[in-house]
Amino acid sequence: MIKPLLFALSLLITIGIFAWTTRRYVNFFRLTKPFPVGNWVRRFGVMMTVAFGQSRILRKPVVGLMHALVWWGFLVILIGSIEMVIDGLFGTERALHVLGPVYDVITASGDVFALIILIAIIAFMVRRIFMNIRRFTGIEMKHISHQDANLALSLILLLMVSLLGMNAFYYMEAWGHGGMVGVYPVSQHIAKWFAGMPGGAVHAWHEVFWWAHILLIFIFANILPYSKHFHVFMSVPNVLLSRLEPLGYLPNMPQVTEEVKRMMDPNLAFAAPAEGETAVISRFGVMDIEDITWKNYLDALACTECGRCTEVCPANITGKKLSPRKIIMDVRARMREKGPGLVNDKAYADGKALLRDYVTEEELWACTTCNACARECPVNINHPSIIVDMRRYLVMEEAKGPGELNAIFTNIENNGAPWQFSPEDRMKWAEGIFINA
Numbered sequence: 001m002i003k004p005l006l007f008a009l010s011l012l013i014t015i016g017i018f019a020w021t022t023r024r025y026v027n028f029f030r031l032t033k034p035f036p037v038g039n040w041v042r043r044f045g046v047m048m049t050v051a052f053g054q055s056r057i058l059r060k061p062v063v064g065l066m067h068a069l070v071w072w073g074f075l076v077i078l079i080g081s082i083e084m085v086i087d088g089l090f091g092t093e094r095a096l097h098v099l100g101p102v103y104d105v106i107t108a109s110g111d112v113f114a115l116i117i118l119i120a121i122i123a124f125m126v127r128r129i130f131m132n133i134r135r136f137t138g139i140e141m142k143h144i145s146h147q148d149a150n151l152a153l154s155l156i157l158l159l160m161v162s163l164l165g166m167n168a169f170y171y172m173e174a175w176g177h178g179g180m181v182g183v184y185p186v187s188q189h190i191a192k193w194f195a196g197m198p199g200g201a202v203h204a205w206h207e208v209f210w211w212a213h214i215l216l217i218f219i220f221a222n223i224l225p226y227s228k229h230f231h232v233f234m235s236v237p238n239v240l241l242s243r244l245e246p247l248g249y250l251p252n253m254p255q256v257t258e259e260v261k262r263m264m265d266p267n268l269a270f271a272a273p274a275e276g277e278t279a280v281i282s283r284f285g286v287m288d289i290e291d292i293t294w295k296n297y298l299d300a301l302a303c304t305e306c307g308r309c310t311e312v313c314p315a316n317i318t319g320k321k322l323s324p325r326k327i328i329m330d331v332r333a334r335m336r337e338k339g340p341g342l343v344n345d346k347a348y349a350d351g352k353a354l355l356r357d358y359v360t361e362e363e364l365w366a367c368t369t370c371n372a373c374a375r376e377c378p379v380n381i382n383h384p385s386i387i388v389d390m391r392r393y394l395v396m397e398e399a400k401g402p403g404e405l406n407a408i409f410t411n412i413e414n415n416g417a418p419w420q421f422s423p424e425d426r427m428k429w430a431e432g433i434f435i436n437a
């Protein structure tokens, strides 16, 4: 009786903290601008290929396969975690055994995946700590980023050790009583290491590993939203809601479209704004966190900090200041900094902005909009969209493009073309060479 009570209490605390965190994020999302989504059938296909099929991760065969196995293993082990919650609340043991042969497949694959994940995580930690992998470095990769990654990897390691320990002692205990359910191809071998242990000790160790595993899950679930490993939760929705247009497509700004429509319609051009409609557009482009769309913010939360985007960025490779990973991490950091103030007061200002205090003009103009970063990102983040939106702010609100672009803009305005010639002179080059204008 005491076990279900203790379990219910720890589950309640976990849900309470998680609900508080979720509310905080929902409030942050409320600060953002709309972003249209549709075409759910195609979205579902993209989610199955990119998120569940891990198609982009698998472009790197060895590391990609290891990561994909960890992800698929998590999905299988999740079923076992749900079973533990049922067992914990109702005092049952291995409640999902009612699934019969399916249960054998679930337990066997979960047991094997636990070992695979354990080995993969050790390999990931060795790579991170002892090998100088370029994509794990960069100005945005501060000490805290590495600590964050190592903490999450250590927790996953402990989760797998406790899972295998729990299965091994369950196997010993249940085998002795003849009431074993499920199949444990890995743990049954681990169990042999403890052969001869008294029954009471086996039971006690099973309880220790059971509690250790479920409490680690609860702790992990509440640490994740504050870590880069939040992508465990956010990557699937981010891929589902990703942009479906071809890479490189730049959408028109709805505010500009609206303005042009108004100008073309004499009835609207001079009409007074309708009730509830603002006559002045708040801002063109993105200057600070309240200008981003909810998709920009979802991108920032889904970023795994893997560095695949920066690794292929031609600007970064050629020594420019730009790192697409940094831009995405900056969005997340700025929301963390300014978001709480804005939640309490829509007019809150702290004298800083995403533009310049986080992302400099130099970084923005270094981007060639080649889209290599967006093509490579395993969770379908679109970096150029926010880079271009910040540029739009600079050009449209502050007239601060690079010198060459400003000259082009002036020419387009004055001559209707990017060149510094009057439209009347445009065909001068053809004079005397028998070409009709």
Ligand code: SF4
Pocket (backbone or CB within 6 Å): 302, 303, 304, 305, 306, 307, 308, 309, 310, 324, 325, 328, 376, 377, 378, 379, 381
């Ligand atoms: S933006 Fe994408 S590719 Fe870049 S670090 Fe984040 S998850 Fe990796």
Ligand code: SF4
Pocket (backbone or CB within 6 Å): 309, 312, 313, 314, 315, 316, 322, 323, 324, 366, 367, 368, 369, 370, 371, 372, 373, 374, 383, 384
């Ligand atoms: S689109 Fe910009 S940020 Fe992305 S890879 Fe190309 S240059 Fe780098």
